[in-house]
Amino acid sequence: MSQYVDAMGDALDRLAGLGFERGGDGGDLANHGPMAAEALACMGFTDEVALWVERYKRNSSHYDPPTSHNPIDPLDESSWRAALGQSSRLGDWERLFVVELQHRHWRSVLAQWWPRLLPGLLASLTHGLIRTAHAVRSIAHDDEPTNAQLLELARGLAFWAGRFTEVPGVVRMTGTMSLAEAVAALPRLPADAGAEPPPPGQSVERWFARRQLERLANGQQPPGFSAALTSLAPPQGAQELLSDMTSSFAGIYVAHPEVSPVPLVHGVTAPAAIRLVLPHLPEDLHMPSAAAMWKVHLALLLAFTHDDDAQDAGGSASFDIDADDLAGRAYEHGAEHAIKLVEACVRENALRPDPRYGAAAMAALQRISPPGP
Secondary structure, three states, X not given: OXXXXXXXXXXXXXXXXXXXXXXXXXXXXXXXXXXXXXXXXXXXXXXXXXXXXXXXXXXXXXXXXXXXXXXXXXXXXXHHHHHOOOHHHHHHHHHHHHHHHHXXXXXXXXXXXXXXXXXXXXHHHHHHHHHHHHHHHHHXXXXXXXXXXXXXXXXXXXXXXXXXXXXXXXXXXXXXXXXXHHHHHOOOOOOOOOOOOOOOOOOHHHHHHHHHHHHHHOOOOOOOHHHHHOOEOOOOOHHHHHHHHHHHHHHHXXXXXXXXXXXXXXXXXXXXXXXXXXXXXXHHHHHHHHHHHHHHHHHHHHHHOOOOOOOOOOOOOOOOOOHHHHHHHHHHHOOHHHHHHHHHHHHHHHHOOOHHHHHHHHHHHHHOXXXXX
């Protein structure tokens, strides 16, 4: 336990000077350093975390951390609601959560803000949620969290709030379909739907995905989306539904080698991240959290898979998981998304074994390009 705590303390100190994002293809990409470092530490690579962090910093040029100029009042709903989704106020959000966590227990802060942020789960392709979840797991290792751990939780929540992205519509699990059946029944848009030339230097695929996500956030729902929100049969519980989500989307990842290898990773890592946080939340927030994830899953499917794509949500490949072997492969590979997916797949498979987890982990290790030295 102490090795994990020491490794994470050192990693967070090394990463403290990085901002929330770095420049990327056609937009800003999330800072993955704290998330992947925590996943590596959980997989037992406590002695290697520092080396990975330094390589990540060399290979990723991040923006500077933002500063706070216009404080947000957490007691004034009009103040904090107006700041949701305002990336220019990331510094204000960080300051809010730093102060909140100084004066209240972290579980109290989390329980208050989780339902406020849950409608915007799509934030930065779910990275606000995922960074928050890794921070929660880090803090939960110790009865007395360090200032660095509390700051990382503040930053996870702040990133979620500042990049808050809401998809309109209400999920009601009153249908008759399994999750796999609902995925297969969702009508897809053609890849050239409403196409226009992408900006210079941006791929057609990323441009299409960005446009579809923006349309969904603006309430322009394609045919079949509203029906899909109510298509799922009532689940046995949030934990069972999360397993259905991670296993089905592991299969979806395997079944779509034609899609850029990173975006669909989040169909697995995001619900797996929710599972990390549920033990620290009131039970009445468990099912709403899984329901919010279903809406995000639909958004990911509409953005990154098309009407002529394979519809097999189960995937055709399988791979028996050897947790130690996969963890070693992930560390040697080094890419943050591969590390996070492997850790999530190993963890989810331990709860409810399914060969799709191993297949997805191996696919990611093969498809995602490793970082530089």
